[in-house]
Amino acid sequence: MPAPMPLPEPSWTRRSEVHGTAVWEQTVQAQPPAPPPPPGGGGGGRGGGGGGRGPNPAGDPAGLMDQLLGAQPVAELRSIGAATRGLASEISVRGENPEPLLAGIYWWAVMHGRQLRRRLTDLGVGTEGLQFRLVAHAEATRFDLLVLSPEYDGDPVRLRLDTTPPMLARTFEDLAVSSAGTVADRLRQRYPRVTDRLVRNAIAEVARTDWFGAVLAPEQEMIPTGVPDPGARVVNLADPDRPASVGLVLRSGEETFATTVRHVFVGGRGEARIGAAQGKVCREDLITDSCLIALERDPCLAALAGYSGVLRSILPPVGERAWFSRPEEGRVETVVMDADMSILEPQQDFASKVYTRADTIVGDSGVALVDSANRVVCFAVSRTSMRAALASSQWIYAEQALTALGVLEELS
Structure with missing residues (x-):
């Protein structure tokens, strides 16, 4: 069997053919x-x-x-x-x-x-x-x-x-x-x-x-993946007052990676800590506000039992309950209120979003929203102000973000 290909090292070129996102695709010297x-x-x-x-x-x-x-x-x-x-x-x-x-x-x-x-x-x-x-x-x-x-x-x-x-x-x-x-x-x-x-x-x-x-x-290497449950914090070492949350943990051979939001690292060196493991941003995508962190070692986070993968190519369960896991509090239930129609027909150069009740707070950015079938639907990015007429939490559709980071097909 061919040796596993390390994720952060190869040369990458930018394209935008999948879901209208900035997709980073490996340049293979062959x-x-x-x-x-x-x-x-x-x-x-x-x-x-x-x-x-x-x-x-x-x-x-x-x-x-x-x-x-x-x-x-x-x-x-x-x-x-x-x-x-x-x-x-x-x-x-x-x-x-x-x-x-x-x-x-x-x-x-x-x-x-x-x-x-x-x-x-x-x-x-x-x-x-x-x-x-x-x-x-x-x-x-x-x-x-x-x-x-x-x-x-x-x-x-x-x-x-x-x-x-x-x-x-x-x-x-x-x-x-x-x-x-x-x-x-x-x-x-x-x-x-x-x-x-x-x-x-x-x-x-x-x-x-x-x-x-x-x-x-x-045969393509399958990368084991999981949703931290309870949730896990991502600490920006350059600015610890700007925390985020882990979305997915991915393992490739002896290497461990985690997804989270990109915006907490803007202006910094992209160095992070998850639990006792330090790491650095190795891939990022501006449009989906997402990034992939390569960790020096496995943070050994507890994972969701019965995880069923990533929701693919259909509208999320609008009107149904979903949940995410906050490190200090455990599971937080919410309701999927609406979703961008671009999930069905992806547009170019902007991210498709899912909207829930305004249940996220500072530090939740990056966390995975999980539906009743234990599938990851989306990742938290922002929420409206408390005074907004239409209050909601905004989430980036997971399929689009993971495609932009170049890891979606490796999870399937």
């Missing part, structure tokens, strides 16, 4: 990537590509797939032929999008076929511990396969696979006959009018398009 293949080029299908290489995925699987397999969208899978139209019709009756399911069925057959195992063996990669991910890219109109291997330590490479319809059809038949609980069984349970024959024919129709590609990449 050989120039191969030019994108023409439309239809890729790892799957009869024209499935060769050895295009590029940098390791740095938090953007869709961008990686665009680079190695091409960024041009493809036609709708649901209209390829009679079988895909029939299967798509049954799926759509339930109000579901048939596109990812059609692609998923195709890739399921590829995953269980001999060609993928043979190709991995040729590259010296075993089949134990593989992760298979269906990646939507090219403006979410292509669904290609990302294979992550704990044994592979090279640059991401496009896989060449023989996925002609007869081979996939045989794979599907073997699985349907030999194993219970297959995808075919689940499809029949959910869509009673779907038959094995319809699914096999749909796979064959999709395979004939030659629209798909597969990429092999090293």
Whole structure:
């Protein structure tokens, strides 16, 4: 397995393509990537590509797939032929999008076929511990396969696979006959009018398009993360009278990091203390008022039991109760009152905010707001004055802040 990449050291370049924020993305010094293949080029299908290489995925699987397999969208899978139209019709009756399911069925057959195992063996990669991910890219109109291997330590490479319809059809038949609980069984349970024959024919129709590609990449290190509970103070060593709170604690190998607000360090050296551990700001983002602190050692903070990750890409639970943890008092309950609509359609150059009752005080900035499902929704940044006509506490949407700091994909 490749050695973990330390977070604060690499070279970073600024871009603003995700949620309209100042996103800092790692600059990887690698050989120039191969030019994108023409439309239809890729790892799957009869024209499935060769050895295009590029940098390791740095938090953007869709961008990686665009680079190695091409960024041009493809036609709708649901209209390829009679079988895909029939299967798509049954799926759509339930109000579901048939596109990812059609692609998923195709890739399921590829995953269980001999060609993928043979190709991995040729590259010296075993089949134990593989992760298979269906990646939507090219403006979410292509669904290609990302294979992550704990044994592979090279640059991401496009896989060449023989996925002609007869081979996939045989794979599907073997699985349907030999194993219970297959995808075919689940499809029949959910869509009673779907038959094995319809699914096999749909796979064959999709395979004939030659629209798909597969990429092999090293397994990405997962960074354990947690919400301090009870909460923890961030002490600005240059100005101890400007305290803040820890949002999330992240661990990468033996390194420990914490998120908080940026504004408490403005004009200072960015040196901080959390518990008995000292550290320094290693990344920051002006738009989301957020920063990442690299700590010299683990502060050993108690963490929330049952933490369920970060709320992603949907509106927060407006009208529902949520809570945050204040170091001196413990949990403080509040109510999510409203949220910026830009969370659904992110605008450029400003942060999306969530608003609760005016329950935060000085020192709460940076703390994580947690919903009833134990998901982090947002981080505290400010509140209105006591005399404001519309009093509220303001919070930066967590997905946007963590994306800006370049750590969101490492948490998923």
